[in-house]
Amino acid sequence: MKKCIETILLSVTVAMVSAQEPVVIEKQGHFSVAGKTIQREGEYDNSKFVGWATQEEKGQSYRADHAFVHYQIPVQPKKLPLVFIHGYGGSGVCWEMTPDGRDGFSTLMLRKHYSTYVMDLPGRGHAGRTSATTTVKPVADEMFWFDIWRIGVWPDYNKGVQFPTDSVSLSQFFREMTPDLSDHRQDVTAIDALTERIGKNILVTHSAGGFPGWMAAMQNQKVKGVVAYEPGGYVFPEGEVPAPIEGLTGGVQGIPVPLEQFMKLTQIPIVMYFGDYIPETPSEKLGDENWRVRLQMGRKFVEAINRHGGNATLVELPKIGIYGNTHFLMQDLNNTQLADLLEQWLDVSVGQTQTMAKAFSSTEQELIDISNAKWQWMSEKNVDKLESLFHENAMFVHMGGSWGKEAELETIKGGFIHYKHADIHDVSVKFTANIGIVYSNIHLTSMVAGNEVTFPFMVTEVFVKENGNWQLGSLVFTRLLERTENQ
Amino acid sequence: MKKCIETILLSVTVAMVSAQEPVVIEKQGHFSVAGKTIQREGEYDNSKFVGWATQEEKGQSYRADHAFVHYQIPVQPKKLPLVFIHGYGGSGVCWEMTPDGRDGFSTLMLRKHYSTYVMDLPGRGHAGRTSATTTVKPVADEMFWFDIWRIGVWPDYNKGVQFPTDSVSLSQFFREMTPDLSDHRQDVTAIDALTERIGKNILVTHSAGGFPGWMAAMQNQKVKGVVAYEPGGYVFPEGEVPAPIEGLTGGVQGIPVPLEQFMKLTQIPIVMYFGDYIPETPSEKLGDENWRVRLQMGRKFVEAINRHGGNATLVELPKIGIYGNTHFLMQDLNNTQLADLLEQWLDVSVGQTQTMAKAFSSTEQELIDISNAKWQWMSEKNVDKLESLFHENAMFVHMGGSWGKEAELETIKGGFIHYKHADIHDVSVKFTANIGIVYSNIHLTSMVAGNEVTFPFMVTEVFVKENGNWQLGSLVFTRLLERTENQ
Known part of the structure; x- marks a missing residue:
């Protein structure tokens, strides 16, 4: 089983929008x-x-x-x-x-x-x-x-x-x-x-x-x-x-x-x-x-x-x-x-192609950049930046509970959780309809109620585009089982 | 902190689409x-x-x-x-x-x-x-x-x-x-x-x-x-x-x-x-x-x-x-x-209102019904039904790893994981743009590689509408920390 799973790579693909999808x-x-x-x-x-x-x-x-x-x-x-x-x-x-x-x-x-x-x-x-x-x-x-x-x-x-x-x-x-x-x-x-x-x-x-x-x-x-x-x-x-x-x-x-x-x-x-x-x-x-x-x-x-x-x-x-x-x-x-x-x-x-030569398409890279900026802002407790990124209806799913935008900002601002550093091992982006989902395999080092802890997570971020801007609609932490070998 | 989090209810709301969002x-x-x-x-x-x-x-x-x-x-x-x-x-x-x-x-x-x-x-x-x-x-x-x-x-x-x-x-x-x-x-x-x-x-x-x-x-x-x-x-x-x-x-x-x-x-x-x-x-x-x-x-x-x-x-x-x-x-x-x-x-x-009198709007209920059907199909290993529900680009984020549609279906079909029963304590639905996200607080009893285990999870399901049908675009398990009191 383990082998089966590990051989499945988080490959980077750009989803082709089929003719029957909604037009946005x-x-x-x-x-x-x-x-x-x-x-x-x-x-x-x-x-x-x-x-x-x-x-x-x-x-x-x-x-x-x-x-x-x-x-x-x-x-x-x-x-x-x-x-x-x-x-x-x-x-x-x-x-x-x-x-x-x-x-x-x-x-x-x-x-x-x-x-x-x-x-x-x-x-x-x-x-x-x-x-x-x-x-x-x-x-x-x-x-x-x-x-x-x-x-x-x-x-x-x-x-x-x-x-x-x-x-x-x-x-x-x-x-x-x-x-x-x-x-x-x-x-x-x-x-x-x-x-x-x-x-x-x-x-x-x-x-x-x-x-x-x-x-x-x-x-x-x-x-x-x-x-x-x-x-x-x-x-x-x-x-x-x-x-x-x-x-x-x-x-x-x-x-x-x-x-x-x-x-x-x-x-x-x-x-x-x-x-x-x-x-x-x-x-x-x-x-x-x-x-x-x-x-x-x-x-x-x-x-x-x-x-x-x-x-x-x-x-x-x-x-x-x-x-x-x-x-x-x-x-x-x-x-x-x-x-x-x-x-x-x-x-x-006419050179209208979304070039596939580089690892990520421009939109994929855009979301990855936003995701990276978000880790940085979390680390810096930059609540203003995060506030504009988080969608009004965003949910934040942690091991310790789930809550909305305001509570997440409060959590960061008040230092209940301090996301110190995300060590990103792998990242992929999937598009469906007009949303983009970034999956990041990370080790996250954070201070939780005064204790520094490091856990391996799969982080799922759902981005939706509103007013021409990508907003974070959902941030979900899945703690991964520890493995003997490095990720 | 704990109190702070627990007082935040997963309230059910229907997001109002503002005038500047894309038209889908x-x-x-x-x-x-x-x-x-x-x-x-x-x-x-x-x-x-x-x-x-x-x-x-x-x-x-x-x-x-x-x-x-x-x-x-x-x-x-x-x-x-x-x-x-x-x-x-x-x-x-x-x-x-x-x-x-x-x-x-x-x-x-x-x-x-x-x-x-x-x-x-x-x-x-x-x-x-x-x-x-x-x-x-x-x-x-x-x-x-x-x-x-x-x-x-x-x-x-x-x-x-x-x-x-x-x-x-x-x-x-x-x-x-x-x-x-x-x-x-x-x-x-x-x-x-x-x-x-x-x-x-x-x-x-x-x-x-x-x-x-x-x-x-x-x-x-x-x-x-x-x-x-x-x-x-x-x-x-x-x-x-x-x-x-x-x-x-x-x-x-x-x-x-x-x-x-x-x-x-x-x-x-x-x-x-x-x-x-x-x-x-x-x-x-x-x-x-x-x-x-x-x-x-x-x-x-x-x-x-x-x-x-x-x-x-x-x-x-x-x-x-x-x-x-x-x-x-x-x-x-x-x-x-x-x-x-x-x-x-x-x-x-003209009675065009999305009635707020009942607990869930019709679209929310639709997604909750689909989510429930999915737990049933998982329990029954009904791979055909799941195949049509899962989006081609769907990702499945587990504690043990993340994989795509085909591997998830294989996992269910082959019995590597048998999702026996999801005891749903609470569920909420959030809409942003044309997606719906169902958050379910559950205890999941499953057979993993022959061992029956029960864990508390927050399950995040991202549904996207394609061809007029809701499809599951992402299924993410967040294992929750055990608490002394019941969820």
Whole structure:
């Protein structure tokens, strides 16, 4: 038995948080960025009531052309947040939901400890007020998009498609679509304004959001990487624009930008993902055609970036054995797999990895440091420091009894127990949900009621994060049986 | 010392989660409800590409008139979720943000463990596709709303107003406004559809969202209460409609409904809150006038409900010493105070309180039951049950050593330690963040390597909630010093 136990090492591991665990949010909310204020001339007459549906505009203002941003910041966020940019026909919710009710892509990345900023670009979703005049009417178009977005060829689903084939999911999917009330010229400005507000970030774009993504990345050096899911268009250095590629849906042509501007894209890591059902040769299907030309132009784009010394990667998912993805890959049934892929890319290319090279991760080390500081403060009877560390509900479990925060502080302050020195032989940290537990194998030398004693203990400390600070929620001493050999 | 310790009782308390703690989300996402599908006649031609901006509608469909819902479910949610319904001129984000970046009202209630369902009513925000044809153009109206919503009398802020008076906040506030693309007839249907989908709930309405709130509550018995912040209109039993109240902004008149229908409102608790700056007598200010008539009609509405045996409360905030609230009270600088008020009302009137009458709350009892079951399973060597209870990263701290899940199960299965009986003298539960810690003062009788021993222990069990289930994350034995008297 003894041997059995002793061979079990207190190995140091970082628990991976599974997709079903709760998401622990430090802060969340919405705000708007960019836009302008239209100011009508004259003086506003406070006493004039014209009616609810009409307005006397004189002297009044109107904010327009802003973007709306929904953000969530998890506890222990990764260094760089992700900025999600939607494509044509919808809003930011395409990143935040799936048609069949599974986690949205932004929630998946939140679970991986990325802060998420999901944009509604100007004129879409919550960013409805614009400077444009637009007439919106119902135009039946869902079959067209079913085809274009490679869900299938209406009414047939693509074989093996990663899209839920029940009618409820399809209905949820189409109801994500929402009109664009903008003049289509405000996207880059809005992305830039968000970057200025939140600082360094990674852009994650989809489809028609791809092009403003490249533009924003060239414009602002705080964009530290771009992840593009099936981008719709590309930039090339002037004089290096490839011949347009013809196709049934209008084909695609590269947009020239000055070389100096293009070179900005060579200074950040870039990855593009394309899904399934994209042929190499011309097809009669609109969806095939639309993405055939964009994938082929995308290859040239990646070549151009890398030719100029950049670091761009094109991932054609079927080529790495991932099949069935539609154009809305981030909502597809295998979106957790795509989130894992993205996480790996971010780890490697953007250096977002929690390095495993050293013995402890930064969070583990943080807790160990706090635990060590605590032994020091106990030794020094530094009750002020301990008071701020101990959680209001903390319990202290000793051989002599169990008590709460106040009594523990009193015990230390009054000298009933003086924790003189903890000789730490081994320490490990385990994380579950949003708590960290530090297990320390120690010999503790202390003065208890005037007598100096030294005992071997396993000390269990439960740390919980509140107000952004780790607090000690439980401190438990387990006196170990003495052994003949040294610990 | 001993006396000091022994007088400290292991009292049972439920920790209140402060506003700055992380929000722990079990599940979140978006979905749409209600709406219809417009289906054009004919057969869709998959090969026809007309262009991106135009469509050949033949055989195509168009989903319209749905509402969009953003939901978040916290861990340990209260029984009834809150459904938030916005008013005129905006979308659901009015509940999810504040102009100055503090927690939105829905986040405040989430922190109080309420599930939140925030609606974008048809034609607003993410619910942009409707069956109506609407022309949207910039109409300068912000000064009008500044006045109507009692922020002040443009350009002056009301004295003591609970609205941030910096220009950035005002700009954030106005940019929450978004067009309504609907025909204004789909709101009640959408609220009803959401209620059908999620079941029993409490409606929390604002302003013009108030009237559809009453209608939805009368229509669906699963609405178990209504909280109305400054509702814009009211229903009355036919024959009991008060005289219209005239005012500068058009006044207000009650809408008659059959008595039988009205009686539904007498069967659920209702509370209405009105803010500051509402005079009793006619005024020359539009904002004063707009809410003077609605408050006065609201008093008659509450009287009518209570006259018919209902339970409606009107809270005029200045009358209880809360001053400075605008029409957007849920975003005001004192919105945490209003959230506390709401929580109290929900506790008392809807029975959402975690009752303190019995010795343990339901969650505490749940953990104690699990802890007891665990002692039973240990005694029975029921390794299967224990395996599902023990967290993958669980540690077991004994006098003889510390080890992980697998080794503990092996120890129990192989009989190295047989936990025969735990005589529990006292038990308490402490909650911090999303964990629960059970402290049990026991005498444990066990067979260790063939010898029966009985020791007094303080057993510390750390439970974490994963996948909706409590799992044991740490089990620590602290052997207590023997005492002359019984424990």
